[in-house]
Amino acid sequence: MTELIKSKIRTIADWPKKGIMFRDITTLLKDPEGLRRTTDLLVERYMNKDIDVVAGIESRGFILGSILADRLNKGFVPIRKKGKLPGETVSETYELEYGVDTIEIHKDAIANGDRVLIVDDLVATGGTCLAACNLIKKVGGKVVECSFIVDLPDLGGKKKLEKAGYDAYALVEFEGE
Numbered sequence: 001m002t003e004l005i006k007s008k009i010r011t012i013a014d015w016p017k018k019g020i021m022f023r024d025i026t027t028l029l030k031d032p033e034g035l036r037r038t039t040d041l042l043v044e045r046y047m048n049k050d051i052d053v054v055a056g057i058e059s060r061g062f063i064l065g066s067i068l069a070d071r072l073n074k075g076f077v078p079i080r081k082k083g084k085l086p087g088e089t090v091s092e093t094y095e096l097e098y099g100v101d102t103i104e105i106h107k108d109a110i111a112n113g114d115r116v117l118i119v120d121d122l123v124a125t126g127g128t129c130l131a132a133c134n135l136i137k138k139v140g141g142k143v144v145e146c147s148f149i150v151d152l153p154d155l156g157g158k159k160k161l162e163k164a165g166y167d168a169y170a171l172v173e174f175e176g177e
Helices: 002-007 032-046 060-072 127-138 157-163
Strands: 010-013 021-024 053-057 075-081 089-096 099-106 115-123 142-151 168-173
Touching (some): 002 032, 032 168, 053 127, 060 115, 099 127, 127 142, 142 157, 157 168
Antiparallel strands (some): 010 021, 075 099, 089 099
């Protein structure tokens, strides 16, 4: 089944810059069978795990994270770029390849001790997800696992998360950038 999912993900060469092979999940999301099988696999993985809430990382993590939260009968919490959430927030700044970025979560989004599943479309270098893990800890939550559709193992993000003490899972891998 993972080969079906992988076949529905489009690769766009030289985007957003020359030399990058961008793995675009929008083609997977628009395909009813691909989307259903993707969510079915993830629901099966997490249905018997002790999870209180699903947190999705902006923006593609919102799509899959919301579906998973609904199907697992859990709440959904968005992790957004700085300045996008209206309430009181907690922030985490992290390094990118060319600069820094900041993500935020509502201060009251996670109850102390909540067990959180973090969802995003893809893990590359792991910086954004590691920042999300730090946010969850700052507001009192515990990360159960970081879940992705795609892992780019050559960039080492999944290993970086695991080295930091977080479990990480991806449905499919694409070698190379």
